[in-house]
Amino acid sequence: MAKLTVLVVDDEELILHVLLRFFRRRGDRCDVAPGGAEALRLVEAQRYDLVISDIAMPEMNGLELIRRVKERQPDAVCILMSGLGTRGDIIEALKIGVFDFIDKPIPDLAALTMVIDRAAESGRLVRERNALLENLREQNTKLEYSLLRLHEAFAQLHQQEAVLESDLQKAQRVQRTFLPAGFPRVANFDFFGYYAPCDQLGGDFFGTLALADGRMALYLVDVAGHGVSAAMITVTFRELMRAGHRSTGQDALFGEPARVLRTMNEALIAEHFDPPIYVSMIYAVIDPGSGEVNVAAAGHPPPILVARGGAAGDVEVGGTVLGTPAVTDYRAKRLLLGPGDALLFYSDGLSEMRSPQGRELSADQLREIMARQHAQPARTIGAEVERRFLEHLEGAASTDDITFLVVARTAAAVEPTVRRPDEIIPDSVKIVMPEKLRRVSGGARGQIHAGFRGRTCIVQFRGLTTWQLAPALREMLQAAKARAEPPVCIDLDGCEALDSTMLGLLLQQSADLMLHQPNPRVLGQLHEMGVLHLFKISHDPCPQPQVAMAITPAExxxxxxxxxxxxxxxxxxxxxxxxxxFRDVVESLRQENAAAVHAPPK
Incomplete structure (x- = not known):
């Protein structure tokens, strides 16, 4: 236990002498004062963990002294000594925050030690609580300010909608310039690219890089999330790539896919984004002369190869998503494409899209599509992939960006000339933008409320619900388990979005929950996390609680x-x-928690 700083106040010299020796033997620092005036002078100059005072002293009694000490040092633990204390004194002492009483004459030292140890533990808990509350107050102040600014912004949305739509259209045109107008003509190869963001701005992009030795690099990038924030990150990531490629002597680097992924991972980490940015990427280098394709991936779905005979299978390449500090040994795989062979690179928005009934398109169906497309032009293959996923959606909107690339080998190499960079393949890139602006509802401060209707528990989510509400949600779900019958009705009608902590907490209880009226954004989040199929969904209005639930989440x-x-x-x-x-994120959280548990007390 940490050593204490103690002040003992008594007008009896013997008491001061005994307690001074007692605390010094314990290794504590101890000051003594013969009266209230001297004690207050010491309190002004020194912070004390523990103040022990006689209750009956001339000039200033112990109750008045403790009251003044508490005004100056609220965290100090105070103990009164008395052999003549009345019931009124005890009540008054409790009112001003006295922790305990010691009878005079002083009892045996073992009993005194127990009182002191309990007082020290109480003081430690009080300081920890106050530090936490102060931190929460600071964070709440920042959050209140941020939310206030958000409310101000949302209040102006209806007035600014026309301006916003115009700005988004301009941003679309800017982002459109980040994508190639078409693929360059390359001897013996054919290409097709498809891009359809689910919002006005997306988090996917692709492109090519010309290498000095006549080879061509091809890449597809998927930034976590979608919409405006993801689009801004794509700008940053694209510039990191372009800056590296323009640097003198970097051509050899960009000819090696595994090195490119390692370099981009290091570049993302070096930017110190807060919160961290996570990017999946697939990078390939194509040699038109030999038909060789060297490919590596980071957190990206494996490409699908259809080879001679129409057999389609995954190209097993993989590595940790970019932006994680964990050391990852990215490895490339070399493929030799023969005439008629084709590769499909795609983002998870394609393979994980769900029909209105919740059925996933899946990589199996993509392999089946590709198996029937051997020896077809890249554009024909791309058109068939588009037709099949639109058929799968049945007219519904996708909840994620959809991007895919087709690389097809057209014929055996006949000449060393590998590309004509000034000429592109007509209609080799197709971009499909959303037709209308998605209206943004007025943002509400994140809140959750719970109550009961008979034996049914209802939990209502409102606004942007984030990790700060997780302790309250846990208490609500625990109370529901004790007092109600499953399922717990989760009312998401007024919920704009959930962060990953809230999603994970709901997932832990998914078997006992019924999600009522989740909006497309929430459904999209569940889909992105790959957990939508684990929840029971109802589009009917949620019943309303009749009796409110009172909870006190642990601070x-x-x-x-x-x-x-x-x-x-x-x-x-x-x-x-x-x-x-999430592997590296979870490992980081585990390390932080372990460090916090074993940290020495302050």
Whole structure:
């Protein structure tokens, strides 16, 4: 236990002498004062963990002294000594925050030690609580300010809608310039690219790089998320790539896919984005002369190869998503494409898209599509992929950006000339932008409320619900388990979005929940996490509670940290893709929690 700083106040010299020796033998620092005036002078100059005072002293009694000490040092633990204390004195002492009483003459030292140890522990808990509350106040102030600014922005949305739509259209045109107008003509190869963001701006992009030795690099990038924020990140990531390629002597680097991924991972980490940015990427180098394709991937779905005879299968390449500090040994795989062979590179928005009935398109169906396309032109293959996924959606909108590239070998090499960079293949890139602006609803501060209707528990989500509400949600779900019958009705009608902690917490209880009226954004989040199929969904209005639930979530920093970790562990275990996506995040949270548990007391 940490050593204490103690002040003993008594007008009896013997008491001061005994307690001074007692605390010094314990290794504590101890000051003594014969009266209230001297004690207050010491309190002004020194912070004390523990103040022990006689209750009956001339000039200033112990109650008045403790009251003044508490005004100056609210965290100090105070103990009164008295052999003549009345019931009124005890009540008054409790009112001003006295922790305990010691009878005079002083009892045996073992009993005194127990009182002191309990007082020290109480003081430590008070300081920790106050530090946490102060931190929460600071964070809440920042959050209140941020939310206030958000409310101001949302209040102007209806007035600015026309301007916003115009700006988004301009931004679309700018982002459109980041994508190639078409693929360059390359001897013996044919290409097709498709891009359809689910919002006005997307987080996917692709392109090519000309290498000095006549080879061509081809890449497809998927920034986590979609919409405006993801689009801004694509600008940053694209510039990191372009800057590296323009640098003198970097041509050899960009001819080696595994090195490119390592370099881009290091560049992302060096930018110190907060929160971190995660990017999946596939990068290939094509040699038109030999038909060789050298490919590597980072957190990206494996490409599909259709080879002679129409057999289609995955090209097993993989590595951790870019932006994670974990050391990853990216490895490239060399393929030799023969005439008629083709590769399909795609983002997970294609393979994980769901029909209105919740059926996933899946990589299996993509392999089946590709198996029937051997020896077809790249544009024909791309048109068939588009036809099939539109048929799968049945007219519904996709909840994620859809991007894919087709690389087809057309004929055996007949000459060393490998490309004509000033000429592009007509109609080799197709971009499909959303037709209308998605209206943004007025943002509400994140809130959750719970109550009961008979034996049914209802939890209502409102606004942007984030990790700060997770302790309250946990208490609500625990109360529901104790007092109600499953399923717990989760009312999402007024919920704009959930962060990953809230998603993970709901996932842990998914078997006992019914999600009512989730909006497309929330459904999209569940789909992106690969957990939509684990929830029961109802589009009927949620019943309204008749009796409110009162809860008091624990204000423990460690408990909140454990809750965040537990939620992300649940997400990680939901699918193989999530294990890859969240592995390093969860490991980082585990290390932070372990460090917090073993940190020495302040």
């Amino acid at each position: 423990s920093k460690q408990a909140c940290s454990d809750l965040i970790l537990s939620a992300h562990e649940a997400l990680m275990e939901a699918s193989a893709r999530n294990r890859e996506k």
